[in-house]
Amino acid sequence: MPLKNRVDVLIVGAGPAGVMCANALAMAGVDVRIIDKRAVKVATGHADGIQPRMIEVLQSYGLAERLMREGYHMHMCAFYNPRPDGGIERTSRVPSTIPPTSARYPFGVTLSQAAIEDIFLDSMKDRGVEVERPKRPINIEISEDDDELSSLSSYPVKVTVESLDAVNESKTEIVHAKFVVGADGAHSWVRKALGIRMEGEQTDYIWGVVDIVPETDFPDIHMRSNIRSTSGSCKIIPREAGLVRLYIQLSDADVVDPLTGRADKSKITPQKLISVAKKIFHPFKLADPKEIDWWTVYIIGQRVASSFSVKDRVFIAGDACHTHSPKAGQGMNASMSDTHNLAWKLIQVLREWSSLSLLKTYEHERRKFAQDLISFDKKYAALFSAKPKTVENGDGVSGEQFSGAFQSFGTLTSGIGVHYSSSTIVDPKHQICAKNLLIGKRMPPYIFIRAADISPVEIQDMLPSDVRFKLLLFIGRMTEARVTELTRFAQELSQPSSFLLKYSPNGDISAMFDMITIASGNKEDFDYLRIPEFFRPHWTRVLLDDTDVTGNNGGHGYERFGMDPEQMTLVVVRPDGYVGTIAPFESAAADMDDYFGSFMLPRGLDS
Amino acid sequence: MPLKNRVDVLIVGAGPAGVMCANALAMAGVDVRIIDKRAVKVATGHADGIQPRMIEVLQSYGLAERLMREGYHMHMCAFYNPRPDGGIERTSRVPSTIPPTSARYPFGVTLSQAAIEDIFLDSMKDRGVEVERPKRPINIEISEDDDELSSLSSYPVKVTVESLDAVNESKTEIVHAKFVVGADGAHSWVRKALGIRMEGEQTDYIWGVVDIVPETDFPDIHMRSNIRSTSGSCKIIPREAGLVRLYIQLSDADVVDPLTGRADKSKITPQKLISVAKKIFHPFKLADPKEIDWWTVYIIGQRVASSFSVKDRVFIAGDACHTHSPKAGQGMNASMSDTHNLAWKLIQVLREWSSLSLLKTYEHERRKFAQDLISFDKKYAALFSAKPKTVENGDGVSGEQFSGAFQSFGTLTSGIGVHYSSSTIVDPKHQICAKNLLIGKRMPPYIFIRAADISPVEIQDMLPSDVRFKLLLFIGRMTEARVTELTRFAQELSQPSSFLLKYSPNGDISAMFDMITIASGNKEDFDYLRIPEFFRPHWTRVLLDDTDVTGNNGGHGYERFGMDPEQMTLVVVRPDGYVGTIAPFESAAADMDDYFGSFMLPRGLDS
DSSP: OOOOSEEEEEEEOOSHHHHHHHHHHHHTTOOEEEEOSSSSOOOSOSOOEEOHHHHHHHHHTTOHHHHHHHSEEEOEEEEEEEOTTSSEEEEEEEESSSSGGGOSSOSEEEOOHHHHHHHHHHHHHHTTOOEEOSEEEEEEEEOOOHHHHHOSSSOOEEEEEEETTOSSSOSEEEEEEEEEEEOOOTTOHHHHHTTOOEEEEEEEEEEEEEEEOOOBOOTTTTSEEEEEETTEEEEEEEOGGGOEEEEEEEOHHHHBOTTTOSBOGGGOOHHHHHHHHHHHHTTSOBOOOSOEEEEEEEEEEEEEESOSEETTTEEEOGGGTEEOOSTTSOHHHHHHHHHHHHHHHHHHHHTTSBOGGGGHHHHHHHHHHHHHHHHHHHHHHHHHHSOBOOSSOTTSBOHHHHHHHHHHTHHHHTSTTOBOOSBTTBBOTTGGGGTTSOBTBBOOOOEEEETTTOOEEEGGGGOOSSSOEEEEEEEEEOOHHHHHHHHHHHHHHTSTTSHHHHSSGGGOHHHHEEEEEEEEOOTTTOOGGGSOGGGOSSGGGEEEESBOTTSSSBOOHHHHHTOOTTSOEEEEEOTTSBEEEEEEGGGHHHHHHHHHHTTBOOGGGOO | OOOOSEEEEEEEOOSHHHHHHHHHHHHTTOOEEEEOSSSSOOOSOSOOEEOHHHHHHHHHTTOHHHHHHHSEEEOEEEEEEEOTTSSEEEEEEEESSSSGGGOSSOSEEEOOHHHHHHHHHHHHHHTTOOEEOSEEEEEEEEOOOHHHHHOSSSOOEEEEEEETTOSSSOSEEEEEEEEEEEOOOTTOHHHHHTTOOEEEEEEEEEEEEEEEOOOBOOTTTTSEEEEEETTEEEEEEEOGGGOEEEEEEEOHHHHBOTTTOSBOGGGOOHHHHHHHHHHHHTTSOBOOOSOEEEEEEEEEEEEEESOSEETTTEEEOGGGTEEOOSTTSOHHHHHHHHHHHHHHHHHHHHTTSBOGGGGHHHHHHHHHHHHHHHHHHHHHHHHHHSOBOOSSOTTSBOHHHHHHHHHHTHHHHTSTTOBOOSBTTBBOTTGGGGTTSOBTBBOOOOEEEETTTOOEEEGGGGOOSSSOEEEEEEEEEOOHHHHHHHHHHHHHHTSTTSHHHHSSGGGOHHHHEEEEEEEEOOTTTOOGGGSOGGGOSSGGGEEEESBOTTSSSBOOHHHHHTOOTTSOEEEEEOTTSBEEEEEEGGGHHHHHHHHHHTTBOOGGGOO
16 A cells, blocks of 8 residues: 555654554554654663553553563562671662552563564554654645644645665655654654754763673562662663663763763773672672673753644654653653653544644643653752762761652652643642542542442543543432432433533544443442433443452542542543543533533534 | 374363363373364353353463453342242342452353353464364273283274264274263263263253343343242343343243153243243343344253263263253363363373372262262252242242352352362371361462562462472571571482482473472561572562562461461472372471372383
8 A cells, every 4th residue: 555645643753652652543543654764673772661650551552461461560679778888788678669559550560662662563553554664754844824724634744754775666755744743752853853942951970771681699689679889879670581671870980081071982881881780789799691682871861842842733752852861760651651642632633523722732731741850850860870878978868868769759750640730621620529539630540340240340441542531420329319410410411502412523422422420339239220321321331439249349439539429520531541620510511511612622513 | 284093182072171171181282182073163052151260270271361351250149039019129139259258250250152162272273283073983992901001102992983074084083092081061972882870860940041132121130140039030140242141940831741741842932931031020121132142941960970980091071970950150160170180180191200090089089079069059959949938938948048058059159169088189187287278179369479579479370280280388487497497408309319309200390390489578678599599490489478569469378378487388289279288397308208109100210
């Protein structure tokens, strides 16, 4: 099949941000192309950490099972600090993810970037989308015509794409796109072509990274470990198939060229990294590895792009718009989170379900996150690179300070702390109705039971990334009065003027919204047939806030979320799994009309 | 590839018992053929219930994931009884599996027999074994020569197999087998050919079965339900894909021919079954189904074969050796459990690792189970078919009696109550060392954590059905004294005279035994490197009895099993997951020598 030169979305770069985007678009049936300048994808090394929130995101695309099977699970983290007599000793072990009880996956997963990308590439391929390589953009032009820019039938971005190994066919082609996503890494061509600058600076911290199968008597080699010694710091990240990654702090003497005073990476070899690691490990032994799977050296830069988009037609994502130290395992996660945030918005707009203005929330949400990440990273990288407190160095960072900081950073590093601020799609007006269900944060995992068959159900599994808004109707206790209220509410929502019908394409509510009804009651006697049919489009859509038959899962969900079971509360979960808004029953219809009306197009525009 | 006319094992019948056996043998690389007289496999109906223990068994072969995904999960069971004013009402809902907390899978799974068989057929196919059909045995001869019967190099069973659709090739062939398994159903040709008789009798209970997609206002149609009404009894079994199976009690008037006084199945139609069900459902409505997926009528027979084997060269299994009522969902489970029990024994003997005498334990264990099952079934079927207690019928069975019996039968119907009695492979001598870990019962599920990386691990996942004996060394607390004891024990076990080396083929301990070391300690400071290397052949083999990082899984395993963490205890788990014996540290080496010596062949015989 010849490649189309008119596409809805052209993605530049097939790293984690690019493939996350391409897969999400492909799953929604969007016409997408993705190019990458590398002739073959990376095979080893690079990023390797998937944080708890990103596992949830993969699960929402149906991709977590393979990640979990192939990856290594990091449950605990050990801290090593200098002993008074030289060498290091373990001072504590703590859960690797903090707080583990609020996470669905109370651990991070490590797996090579190549294997993680494969999960997306295979999913895309099943939907007919493959990376075209080696190809790179050499020119990009965005229309200046306001009519074109405001129309969804036009293709206002023109990209000249060069095939790097073209022999028989034309070396360049022009691709006309409705949208372009530049996910082309820290040295992003797209970013530079658009004149977007990076704000922030390089640091003095220089680190080496090496992937090996270690032979050692270090007791916690199969655990995530942070070692701080008088010979420098080292971070251990266990990986799949017995691999272990070492992050090794380098001193100026190791890398700085005395003539120029500048870091010279060519002074470093993997053998040098191992020899530094050996000193840090003392008194534990680290044998020379038989093989070096991958290695690199980097100087930490902490920068955020001044803008994430041009005219909401071209976007940059991932390393193209933020760089930071890799030691908190944030890079790949932040990058994939960018395009997870962007993809559903592009799809809503391309389907003409939501207005172009929805796309403004991408920069609003993700640039703020990137800035928070950098400010966190500054503290974290400084702590990591700081000298430990010892008898000789009383001003150093103590073991307690370090592990305390590690723990307090937990909700950010796990990804579950991300909290988007107010916008058209985050309306915290009625936060009081569910005090512990924070509007702007991801819908937390929780076990409810299915009323019809008492199966335990993870609520997140009912919130797939399928571009639909999920309406969680917490109906509370099923009194007679409640049944009456629900019947009246069903009538109200069935009117053509209700938001459900007003914003659903061709009156097909289930294309745009997915309704889940959650009652408070007991599995021994709850009768879901009492709920008006409108609120149970299928028997699997009614959940109950009670424990399962073992008594070990579920129950007390209303309490957990800070909701009153005597009230009815409507929770809107965005297509990306974040709580968009919450409304009390009394004003729910009007509140929903306000909320969706702020970015959705009334169905009159469909045809 | 032409089919071999000399095979290690010939299986007759590709129902649940046959495919369980064929897959287990294929996974172990045994030379096996399996024939079935049906031209195509069953597509709908027949058995459909997988009980909690059988899910564990499937998991031990790596097959549970697909079952769980495709099947329907039965968590709860509702009871309906007559109302004083006519019609039925719900009197209670209870967990479908009792006691759910002791089960790894606290629910049964329902799925059509065809889909369950497919799971095995696909697994076998991956290993090059496929069912040959339509083919049937027409003659079977077992050698009378004692030398042949006691030799593993001879093929003492001669079976004439007829191809039922042979056109171009010979219609019959002679297959010479070392062993034959007759898994050819209730009307087993193998059983009849060997002159084995069924003991027991027909009952007067006549039931109809119908699989439909129901339209009803019966509130618990998606739950397992037992209805007892003045119009008869009905059992509801929800199934995959919205299907529901109804078991409907029929009265003599429905089926008995007044002329002959005998049951006449031809008097029954599925429409008749539905009309009986409608009466039982009253006051709830059951619409005429659009389609009948499958239906049948049966008269309950309760019989056990007088013998399960001839000369330990031909075995019968499944319905060929026991028939009973299907309402407790035992048929398919009992059948698959038969060959799960037999397969590893055949493999041990075929490899000349264990003596032929091991095979005697098949009948010892499975015939006893079948007898228990029948005596349970008599009570259960009688209860089910009895008239409910009402004002008019004061002698009937009350709702409390019925649901009480259902619950007390729970451990048997779930399959987890199976308890094999003493034999060469079940030695309860030292039961006192682990009071709650019953020798002869399956190793119960329990979460431990892996010492090296604090991953939670289900102990059953470390006990795959791989023909090896698992040695669980509970080493208790790691005191200095314990380290010394362990070092000495390691030396003792390393001697050529130790059972480990004596019974391992060519000195390859890991071919015959899998060692798992389980310590009592805390994840915050336990150091598994202190354990002598002999007891940690790989870092994943050392477990710790503590909670995982969430605090919600694991911990208190020694207490749960009734073990003293100040003592060392060795637990032997058989290849089929049952606890074979337990020994205290002091006599462990001698006890193991006694235990394995009673059925294993010293390695001198290998060559």
